Amino acid sequence: MSARAAAEAARAEAILRERARELAQAREEERAEVRVILPFEVLGDRYAVEVTRIHQVLDARRVHPLLGAPRGVVGAIVARTRPVPVLDFRHVLGLEGGGLSDLPRVIVLDDEGDLFGVAVERVGRRLEIPLSDLRPPESGPFAWVTPDRRAVLDPSRLGVAERDRS
Template identity: 35%
Template structure:
């Protein structure tokens, strides 16, 4: 099954093969002195390694704008070198086959811009980064022109809402200085790759090795007689999985409205279920030595299912969740 890392640029959602992505960082100041072509925004210094930055916004054909602190840089492999993709937001990993809508099944339409596959008027997949990026430097056809007959809106950039450009420049330069620092020549501590997500205005982290995919919440069917932390069941490409509500499992106090519009599908190869989340906030790594065990009296569930915290980030004990038989509902009984 193919997995994609999705991001947005303007009103267009785009996916790249997750295997092409190395990691993601927050936007930093870009050195524009060596800018040498359409779509190339400049360079960044990543711990002494100079990386070319490609503006996906410009390659798609949107109007250029200055970087914002809320933008992201996705570090990817382009052949034998690493480069950075400048995008608006990254937010979800999803598996499965993405088939184009009928109106985009035309072979000519799908081959105008090499390396991409148009799924919908607001969704594309870049399946070959080298072809797409190289074409963008010389090609004349813009993606937004191809989609113009199928979209009703233009770029919805938040730049018009921003006023303090001096503060933005200061923040981005400060981040760039930190990013340019050389890596310490010491033995690296053990780390885990994680996905971060929000739930009830609190951020949590899940070990990436247990994540099968992240999907949007579909119809949830309640199941009578199950524990209160089982929100119900849903179908994921024909497979029925149970959905766990951490609010009930961990006795999290309610703090206003919550969306619960994402499902993080967890599996260890034997058991599979989903965690409900409000929003995916990013991917990255955590040093296991920095995880501090937290103690909450009279909260056994918290001790069982939370490894610890880093600052205000709670790290879930996914292995404990996956070995708890209460998380699984036998769909033959429903």
């Protein structure tokens, strides 16, 4: 390779390296301004929960009924060796629904160490939503609403009576 060709190659590599650095930086900046959510559906309505609040997503066939569980608690499931209660998401929202067979997935949420599952119909692929696109909800146990009208759950407000919130 001639000296000129070598200099060209070195320049090209330097340019490429600089571009890669800028891209990586841009991605980092972008990452700081988005929320990653996991969408799911219940009774045809669309919801989501921030992935940072998710402990695990499990198959609802692993839910075991609990004798004497209160209404709205469909049973318990083992999440990484620890049994956690599973709520019927329809009941949380005050909606009528069928049996557990209609809710094949359980999303185990982490409310500051207090783990619990919500049984839901369908779980989608994770999405990144710019923070600036999220709007506060009108009502309900939600943190935000996405531009495509998905209500994003606030786990600390799910299945807990007002007086029990700390």
